[in-house]
Amino acid sequence: MCVDLAMIKRDRDYLVQNDTWRIQVILKLGQGEASMSEMKKWEAVYRTTNTGDGADAVVVIPIIKQSQKKDSLILVKQYRPPLKAYSIEFPAGLIDKGESPLECAVREMKEETGYTGIPKDCSPGISLDPGLSSSTVNMVTLEINGDVPENSNPQQHQGLCIDF
Template identity: 40%
Template sequence: MKTTPDPENAGKPVDDAHLVETRLASTEILKGHFLHAMRDTVGLPDGSQATREYIIHPGAVMIVAQGDDGRLVLERQYRYPVRAVMVEFPAGKLDPGEDSLACAQRELLEETGYTAREWARAGVLHPVISYSTEFIDIWFARGLVPGPRKLDAGEFLDVFTATPAELLAWCANGRVTDAKTLTGALWLQNVLSGAWALDWQAAV
């Protein structure tokens, strides 16, 4: 029996068997430098079959970095698939075998030049559950120390700071539409209000 917490029943386990799909066959569509596309035949709960196409993703991190003055570290980066410059929290994908915190520290330094004295893992988000295995670990960072950036070849982005109120206003008016940044803003709002707690640890 496959079970998950039931949000409508105080988190008690519920039997998911009537929802689960079973992989019957799998075909590789594309094996690229970054993404791995698959097409699977699955058995549905009613006994029929369907096709599922999805992307295998190595996973990533996002960093909600806040300075001693309360301002947030943000980026402006052109995202080719949507043909637009997006406002985002710093983020990046995990290298093979890389620890999540090590990745967050590396990405923050490479993209923004900042290091942080303290870190806290807030949680995880799945940005595109309908067609990707991607997950993004959400990290908070504070005690920021500025330094030189170490951008990858071919990486172009602007780094700037904004207040939490400014970021939330941009989320409300549609300037920020990036899913991970919207989720980070939700987490930030609840942390700042005291509704959600973080377990901070010193950087190693």
């Protein structure tokens, strides 16, 4: 987004929005006589999917337990356009309307990795980057029994391009 600096008004908000994100650039001028050298720019991203009832998303901390083996974590590899690179991360996703964080964690785990598990713990909503984004997440610990047949050969949801 381009803003003509000559047209800037004191404490004016400039917005760009789509269905998922609203990006806000707030231009604040210092107290007293305003000059371009006093201008401060603050960028923020706001999730439009948050209904105010809780977190926007879940981050799943999947612990796979198998007899005769040490407990392990499952991570996924996803391409992230803002980074222009792949990222190794915990499975995660947006909470659907009417869905609890625990239900979302189970669904996201199945979609992204094919594994099924039982939610054990759920954090309150926390912000991972409050200086930039209004996005909040619940961290959900999911226990996966690696000895049961449905977890012996997991298949991720069709259409996803995620490695794990």
